[in-house]
Amino acid sequence: MNWVHIIIELIIAINLIAAVITVFREKRDIAATWAWLLVLFFLPVIGFVFYSFVGRKLPKNKMFQLKKETKLELERVLERQSKELNNDHTEADKVVEDASGMATMFMNADSAFLSHRNRVKLITDGKELFHDMFVDIEKAKKHVHVEFYTFYDDQIGRDVLHLLEKKAKEGVEVRVLWDSWGSMGTKNKFFNHLRELGGYAAPFLGTHSAVTDFRLNFRDHRKIVVIDGQVAYTGGFNIGDQYLGRSKKFGYWRDTHMRIAGSAAYSLQSRFVRDWNATDRENPINTVFDPGSEYFPVVKVNGNTSLQVVSSGPDSEVENIKLGYLKLISSATRSIWIQSPYLIPDDSVLDALHTAALSGVDVRIMIPHMPDHVFVYRATQYYARQCAKWGIQIYNYDAGFLHAKTMVVDGKLGSVGSANMDFRSFKLNFEVNAFIYDEKIAQELEGIFKADIQKSTLQTTEMYDNQSWWLRFKQDFSRLLSPIL
Known part of the structure; x- marks a missing residue:
């Protein structure tokens, strides 16, 4: 019995030491540190399996790639925008003035420029969203950029892909980013025909498999579509049949998305460019950030909405x-x-x-x-x-x-x-x-x-x-x- 006690105590000691080393070797806040110590100490072995999925951070080389993709220099675009697009006062001016502190905070923390005179449509139903998105993509003349946490290989996923293939065949630049964990079940070869037609597709930060990646955290949860640098979509919907209410488990899917026409599309465009260039180093987007450029065209829209597009992630020191x-x-x-x-x-x-x-x-x-x-x-x-x-x-x-x-x-x-x-x-x-x-x-x-x-x-x-x-x-x-x- 003494040997049994010694073995048990030895296992507990080794588990405790391993837990401390595992948790403290990476910088975390106090709450997360104690939570992981709790899991690893009270769930020997199982806790470490759970940690391998949930606790590990991004490899340093991938985090470096993201940080290296610096904020896009939009000053000249904004200067021309302020002269050509924002001379007229809008109904939103008083709201912006009252909330100037928030606008300034975002400019300082995320270089998020304040865009005026956008035309915004709120969309709460998946069928309406994909209808509008399909109409806009059909009209694309230069490029379609797509970034989603979930891009499933199901009916709506194939419908979206076939439309993108059609545009690529027409000579439109098509690029697709997806998250391998959020799109579990969607294989890299799903996008092969799009590539054959001249399009580009890549999993976020080059992670091709949710299984081999073995990491639940630090996922690309963004949802972005930008069309010709003039129209953009963002919000909560992903690409999959369940977002159209076709899942028996969830039933009707209630979400909120935005269609944005105007210069706010620049911010979503710049976010996509940074994510793409950090992911696909062999086929980067070589942008020219001059007003009127292909990716940042001067857009005159008769809208009244002012907004800021703000991004966050583990590559930023500020939440x-x-x-x-x-x-x-x-x-x-x-x-x-x-x-x-x-x-x-x-x-x-x-x-x-x-x-x-x-x-x-x-x-x-x-x-x-x-x-x-x-x-x-x-x-x-x-x-x-x-x-x-x-x-x-x-x-x-x-x-x-x-x-x-x-x-x-x-x-x-x-x-x-x-x-x-x-x-x-x-x-x-x-x-x-x-x-x-x-x-x-x-x-x-x-x-x-x-x-x-x-x-x-x-x-x-x-x-x-x-x-x-x-x-x-x-x-x-x-x-x-x-x-x-």
Whole structure:
């Protein structure tokens, strides 16, 4: 028995030492450090398998490639834009003036230029989105750039691919970036015919297989389409049949996307160029950043929306999109309405929401009524329960799966993009959001939220108090893993 005890103690000691070395060899915040120590210590062997999927960071050479792709120099484009496109005042000018601090913050943190006079359309249904996108791609004369977390080899995926092949055959420059983990099941050869026709396709940062990559974190979660540098799309939808409501598991898919016509397309274009050039070193986009260039044409659009496109990711030292969320929340005087499939905020965002609720601001958060990831959903329920105690209204969307990532504040400011309200989007994945300065679009976002309330159930504190002890235990346990979910 003494030998058994010695062996057990030796295993525990080795496991502890290995856990400490594994966690501390890479720089992390305190919360993530303790969460990983908890997992590795209490789940010997299994914890290390889990870490291999979730805990490992990007290889240094790939991170270097991303950092090397510096911000695009758009000063000359902006100078000409200000002279030719922004002389006339718009309805959004007062909103921009009132939120000048946020605009300045994004310029300093992410070099995100403030674009005016854009024409923006909000899209909440997959069928409408792909219809509009197909129409715009059909009209492309010079280039189509596509970047998605998910590009499935299913019916809509093949429909999109065939259209891109058609444009490539016509001589249009077609480039496709996809994430191998988010597009699991889609093989590299899926894009071979597009390549034969002169197009380009590559997995983000050259990772061809989700299996061999063996890494869940640091994924390309962005959704970007840019057509001729004039029209762009971004938001929450991906390319796959489930986003058209064809999945029995999820049913109707409720998401929010944006079609942008105007100079804001420059920012999405520049984001794509940086991601592409960091991925495919052999076929880079050799851009000329002069006004009127092929990739950044001067675009005169009769629109009224001012916005900034902001990106964030593990290659940045600043969590730009999270800072934007915090700025929106702290600026609210009347209302904050949020939609997110995941509600796993860090302490800074939680404190901001709590402060807003205590200040009498109408804070509402809408989440799905069903899970797509078990631990993530239980952690979401935990934070929803906490927010409800503070007087924040929590709604469960019942008509399908809610995947929208939106925020609207005081009916004046808004955000639409790929970033969820969680740790993963704040610091672990590559994201992109549009921050909007336009009362008309903000009020449209409010109208969408109100319509969704009619298909949702308000979660009361009594409902949470009546939950079983086992469900509450699963929520509490999942919350401990929040920094690594």
